Amino acid sequence: MSSTESVDVPLHTPNRLQDLFNQVDRDNDGRVTYLELWQFLRYNRHGIPKNKVRKIHEKADRNDDETLCYEEFKHFVLDPETKIFDKYFNNYMKVLLPQKHQLAIKSRGLDTIDGAYEERYSCWPPKLCMIIISLVIIIFYIIDAAKAESNRFGPISWGLIYNPRRRKEVWRFLTYMFVHIGINHLLMNIIVQIFLGLPLEMVHKWWRILIVYLFGVLAGSLGSSIVDSHSYLAGASGGVYALMTAHIASVVINWKEMRYPLPQLLIFLILITADVGSSIYNRYVHEGASISYAAHFFGGLGGLLMGTIILDNIKVRNHEKIIKYVSICLISLLISVAVVYNAVAESHFPKQDV
The missing domain is CATH 1.20.1540.10 (Rhomboid-like)
Structure with missing residues (x-):
C-alpha cells in the first residue's frame, strides 16, 4: 500500500467513537446539545438543514433531557439509519487528520487535532x-x-x-x-x-x-x-x-x-x-x-x-x-x-x- 492510500476507520472501535463524541461536544461537558450537533455538521460542510438536525437529535435523545450523553450518542451513531456519521467520520480521519495524529489517542480522544482551528471559520452570520x-x-x-x-x-x-x-x-x-x-x-x-x-x-x-x-x-x-x-x-x-x-x-x-x-x-x-x-x-x-x-x-x-x-x-x-x-x-x-x-x-x- 502506498503512503497516499487510506482505509476506512471502523466506527465500532471504542476510541474512535469517543473521539467523535469529543469533537461534537464543543464545550467538553460530556453532553451534546442540539446546537453543538448542528454546529459540528455545519462547520464540516455537510449542509444538513437545521430542522433536520433537530429531528435527528430528538430521535437520539432517548431520555428527553435535550442532550446526548455518550451512551445515547454511541447508540445513535451505530444506528444503521444514521449513515451521515459513518461517511463523515471516515472522511475526517482520512483527510483532515494527518496519519501521525491518528495514533495520538488518549483517554478523551485525540490530543492534537490539526486543522480544528481552520474548521471553525464561518462567514455566517455576517461578520460586521x-x-x-x-x-x-x-x-x-x-x-x-x-x-x-x-x-x-x-x-x-x-x-x-x-x-x-x-x-x-x-x-x-x-x-x-x-x-x-x-x-x-x-x-x-x-x-x-x-x-x-x-x-x-x-x-x-x-x-x-x-x-x-x-x-x-x-x-x-x-x-x-x-x-x-x-x-x-x-x-x-x-x-x-x-x-x-x-x-x-x-x-x-x-x-x-x-x-x-x-x-x-x-x-x-x-x-x-x-x-x-x-x-x-x-x-x-x-x-x-x-x-x-x-x-x-x-x-x-x-x-x-x-x-x-x-x-x-x-x-x-x-x-x-x-x-x-x-x-x-x-x-x-x-x-x-x-x-x-x-x-x-x-x-x-x-x-x-x-
Missing part, C-alpha cells in the same frame, strides 16, 4: 464588527473634512483627538481612534483593520474582537501618555496593532489545533517588527514626522495580553492556563500603574487647558 467601526470612522472623517477650516482637523476631530493638554477629558483616551490625518492615514488603517479583524471574527466571535480592539486603543493612549507625554494621538493604529498581535495570541493558544502555526507566527512577527521599526525611524530620523511609536507598541502589547485571555482556546492545556493567568496579572498591573500615574503625576505632563 470591524466593518461597522470602519464605516463610522469614514463617516466622521467625511463630516469633519467638509467642516474643517484648515487642512488638518474639523470640529469632530478637535473634540475626539487625544490631546495631552486635555487629559481630564477621559473619553479622548478612546475616541482618538475616530480621528485620521489625511486620506492615506485613513485608508491604510481601514484596510488593515478589516483584513486583520474579519478572519478573527470568523473564529472568535465579534464581541471578543471588539474587546481586543478597544483595549488596544486604550492601552496605546495610556502607554503613550506616559512615555511620550507631549504627543497628540490620532488614528486607529492602537486597535490595528491589537488585532495584529491578537493573531499571534490566537496562534499561541491554538498552536496544536492549527495546520500551519509557525509560518503564521513568523509573518506577524515580521510585520510588527518592520512597522514598529519604521515608526521609530520616522519619528526620530525623518524630519517632521510625528508618529507615536509608543501607541503602536502598547496597543500591540494590549492586544497580545487580552488576546490570550479572551480569544477562543479550542483545547485548553496546562501551559496555556499559565499564560492566561500571567496575562491577567500583567494587564491588571500595567493598567493600574498607567491610570494612577496619569492621575497623580501632574508634573510629568503638559499644563492642562481644562
Whole structure:
C-alpha cells in the first residue's frame, strides 16, 4: 500500500467513537446539545438543514433531557439509519487528520487535532464588527473634512483627538481612534483593520474582537501618555496593532489545533517588527514626522495580553492556563500603574487647558 492510500476507520472501535463524541461536544461537558450537533455538521460542510438536525437529535435523545450523553450518542451513531456519521467520520480521519495524529489517542480522544482551528471559520452570520467601526470612522472623517477650516482637523476631530493638554477629558483616551490625518492615514488603517479583524471574527466571535480592539486603543493612549507625554494621538493604529498581535495570541493558544502555526507566527512577527521599526525611524530620523511609536507598541502589547485571555482556546492545556493567568496579572498591573500615574503625576505632563 502506498503512503497516499487510506482505509476506512471502523466506527465500532471504542476510541474512535469517543473521539467523535469529543469533537461534537464543543464545550467538553460530556453532553451534546442540539446546537453543538448542528454546529459540528455545519462547520464540516455537510449542509444538513437545521430542522433536520433537530429531528435527528430528538430521535437520539432517548431520555428527553435535550442532550446526548455518550451512551445515547454511541447508540445513535451505530444506528444503521444514521449513515451521515459513518461517511463523515471516515472522511475526517482520512483527510483532515494527518496519519501521525491518528495514533495520538488518549483517554478523551485525540490530543492534537490539526486543522480544528481552520474548521471553525464561518462567514455566517455576517461578520460586521470591524466593518461597522470602519464605516463610522469614514463617516466622521467625511463630516469633519467638509467642516474643517484648515487642512488638518474639523470640529469632530478637535473634540475626539487625544490631546495631552486635555487629559481630564477621559473619553479622548478612546475616541482618538475616530480621528485620521489625511486620506492615506485613513485608508491604510481601514484596510488593515478589516483584513486583520474579519478572519478573527470568523473564529472568535465579534464581541471578543471588539474587546481586543478597544483595549488596544486604550492601552496605546495610556502607554503613550506616559512615555511620550507631549504627543497628540490620532488614528486607529492602537486597535490595528491589537488585532495584529491578537493573531499571534490566537496562534499561541491554538498552536496544536492549527495546520500551519509557525509560518503564521513568523509573518506577524515580521510585520510588527518592520512597522514598529519604521515608526521609530520616522519619528526620530525623518524630519517632521510625528508618529507615536509608543501607541503602536502598547496597543500591540494590549492586544497580545487580552488576546490570550479572551480569544477562543479550542483545547485548553496546562501551559496555556499559565499564560492566561500571567496575562491577567500583567494587564491588571500595567493598567493600574498607567491610570494612577496619569492621575497623580501632574508634573510629568503638559499644563492642562481644562
